[in-house]
Amino acid sequence: MIQLFINREDELNFLERKYLEDSAQLIIIYGRRRIGKTELIKKFIQGKNSVYFLCTHDSLQENLKGLKTKFYELTGREYFLKLEVNSFFDLFKYLIDEIRDKKVVIVLDEFPYLIEINKGIVSVFQKIWDELLVNKKIFLVICGSSIGIMETEILNYRSPLYGRRTGEWNVGPLRFKDIALMFKTFPVENLVKLWAIYGGVPFYLIQIDPKKTIEENIKLKILSKGEVLYNEPIIILREEFREPRIYMLILKYLSIGYNTQGALTSAIGINKGNLSKYLATLEETKLVKYVLPLGQRKRGIYIINDPFFNFWFRFVYPNLSDLELGLVDEVFSRISTQINSYYGLMFEQLIFDLVSRGDIELPLQFNEVRKWWYKDKEIDLIALNEHTREILFAECKWSDQVDAERTLKGLRWKTQYINWHNEERREYYAIFAKSFKEKIEEPRLILFDLKDLEKTISRRLNRKHDISTCYTS
DSSP: OOOEEEOOHHHHHHHHHHHTSSSOEEEEEEOOTTSSHHHHHHHHHTTSSEEEEEOOSSOHHHHHHHHHHHHHHHHOOTHHHHOOOOSHHHHHHHHHHHHTTOOEEEEEETTHHHHHHOTTHHHHHHHHIIIIITTTTEEEEEEESOHHHIIIIISSTTSTTTTTOSEEEEOOOOOHHHHHHHTTTSOHHHHHHHHHHHTTOHHHHTTOOTTSOHHHHIIIIISSTTSTTTSHHHHHHHHHOSOOHHHHHHHHHHHTTOOSHHHHHHHHTOOHHHHHHHHHHHHHTTSEEEEOBTTOSSOOEEEESOHHHHHIIIIIGGGHHHHHTTOHHHHHHHHHTTHHHHHHHHHHHHHHHHHHHTOSOOSSOOSEEEEEEETTEEEEEEEEETTTTEEEEEEEEOOSSBOHHHHHHHHHHHHTTOOSSTTTOEEEEEEEESOBSOOOOOTTEEEEOHHHHHHHHHHHTSSOOOEEEOOOO
């Protein structure tokens, strides 16, 4: 099992910068489960005067009791253990009387659990901030995995804490270059496959045994009953939603290409109004995203935003009955006939992600990256600059020995249907592939294969990284 991953440099730099400020800080950290929030925070508070408290589903009184113990550990004052307090306000008042002007980091992890017990807790912490903390050297971190609750109850402009926060950070997946640094000995083709299966979620990536092949890891770590990834999406959905059945059906059908509301309505047998609510909730949790084609405000499609969920619902969920019987080899045999086409779809998503993040250098500065499709025509990626009227059209091919000339001809033919500054635009073309039959040269044409991707990663990693142990969130 991989035990290390690249530290969250941007996130840590942000937290350290805020920590150096003299004023009190109220920082909101959120992100989906397993993404690495808790370990990020633990790394940040190392060597600092701090309290880390994990909120629980228990009563508010039980949470108060636990926080009293943490305040005792911070101060060494035994009276905290004997305090008879019934509110967080009173408990924090005792703490402030004790620490006075000392700089202290206080972390309340999984704060949404408190909100689920009592929604009024947000107003309580507004009062704590306004009356007790705002003029002290307190660095208060409120952290949560329930993105829906964090966004509606804390980050929403109607929230009592909205105007109090001094910073926020949505912790996202690791980037592709970070995965490359985790698995330094893996060839770039295998890195693409890893990303297609596990995405950038640290908890999923550390399950991989680097001494085994990708195929062996699928069988041993995902398809084998008892392994943590075997039913991981079910656990996450049950934690996030009270009734996960419909959400699971939606994800199942999205994974196999039912990506419009009409197609999902027919497949699941649910009316469009209710389906819209379920899809909106999945968008809130960042598991699903809605994608519009260039130049359109309608006719969008829904896609699963997390590679592991995409893989699991496409290949594991339909085969759970056989896997429960231990038929791992039989199930993997079925998966192996379809997995290359899956890699092709995910390669397209990866390139889109790398271009959007600026990890692949292009000959133009762009301010928008989109896809385009109409009837039976599709362009995988379009990067454009509205000011300079420059536009790049790109095709992604998960194939070896791609005929660049033929692919370029087909791509050029499709661009005539793109109605965007037709008379004055400057066009560029790009083809991304595993390898090319021949790398032709033309003005404003980019041919980018896995060797180029490997060089790009090497350049990106040609600087120091802080590596630290980092497990779940």
